[in-house]
Amino acid sequence: MNDLDLSYIINELAEDRDEYFRAVAPPIIQSSNFAFKTVDDLRKSFADEYSTWLYSRGLNPTVEILRKKLAALDGAEDCLVFNSGAAAIFAAVLANVKSGDHIVSVRNPYTWARKMFDEILPRFNVTTTYIDGTQLINFEQATKLKTTIYYLETPNSWSYEIQDLKKVAALAKQHNIITICDNSYCTPIYQKPIEFGIDLTLQSATKYIGGHSDTVAGVLSGSRKMIERIFNSEYMNIGSGIQPFNAWLLIRGLRTLPVRLKHITHTTQQVVDFLKQQTLVEKVIFPFDESFPQYQLAKQQMKGACGLLTFVIKATNIQTIETFCNSLKHILMAVSWGGHESLIIPRCAGIERQKFIATSEEHRMLRLYCGLEEASYIIDDLEQAFEKIA
Secondary structure, X not given: OOHHHHHHHHHOOOOOHHXXXXXXXXXXXXXXXXXXXXXXHHHHHHHOHHHOOOEOOOOOHHHHHHHHHHHHHHOOOEEEEEOOHHHHHHHHHHOOOOOOOEEXXXXXOOHHHHHHHHHHHHHHOOEEEEEOOOOHHHHHHHOOOOEEEEEEEOOOOOOOOOOOHHHHHHHHHXXXXXXXXXXXXXXXXXXXXXXXXXXXXEEEOOOOOOOOOOXXXXXXXXXXXXXXXXXXHHHHHHOOEOOHHHHHHHHHXXXXXXXXXXXHHHHHHHHHHHHHOOOOEEXXXXXXXXXXXXXXXXXXXXXXXXXEEEEEEOOOOHHHHHHHHHHOOOOEEOOOOOOOOOEEEEHHHHOOHHHOOOOOOHHHEEEEEOOOOOHHHHHHHHHHHHHHHO
């Protein structure tokens, strides 16, 4: 996609301003339902709700503008927008399994994907095998006769393992397996899984698409045939579609997405360079750093690596990590990423203090998101926190 195409998608696509008083910003169509002039018109809507406005649980004019933009960004025929990324994951998987089926998933997927695989789907006799997705042979060896889904997350959101999308998609097609890829780390600006042959790509729009930490949403993109099937079943039955006001917020977020990513990308590289020089940092994990084990693959299928990185701190006890995090003055301690604010989360916050293992690299991981602040602002805050544990 060239700059002109991107500019058109963000600023013009699906915006018929003559339909709403030539307003530059599209209106929020907050109506829950829509009226018809004839019984026959209503009958047609009942027969094909995917093609008209009937009830905002399904389609809505404000949401429609957003759908068309997001589908175009993904290079997809169509998409659905959900009220969370978790809802998008749930619908994508549920639509493609039945009792007795088997899923191959990359290890350590997003928390709510894992809960679905481990706690919900087994109730319906659907099993999941977790693999190291960095090696294609692991997909081959885990595949069974009843495998229906390869679930990918590339990069993942802590250690950033990458799957070779083109090779995994080709393998899946040999076995008639549906591929689903969580693309939340890169956004469609930096990676387009569908271009590599992936069937369904999804992302948490809460993050970079929204960009302001003021709304929660998820996106699922794919072929029109597959998206329509999900719309007429899982999407409508679960009732997890996004509301018009939140859709409007995401349209607003899209306007500045490229410039935000450009700034964040530049800032993050400076922060990575700073962290690599710190004596109290054992390792920095970032896909676009030459020390990253899959650096060449990352450069092949990603155009950028955005603002999320992990560093491993040198610490002999959990108190050192807690002191570091508690000493930060500007970087907020919180989950998620993609907003205007820089964030940090220590891996040890997810384990009981007495179970901390100082020799475990994973227990000493801190995930940092670089927001829209200047690099010096973030670095100065990190530096003074390092001084507290020196």
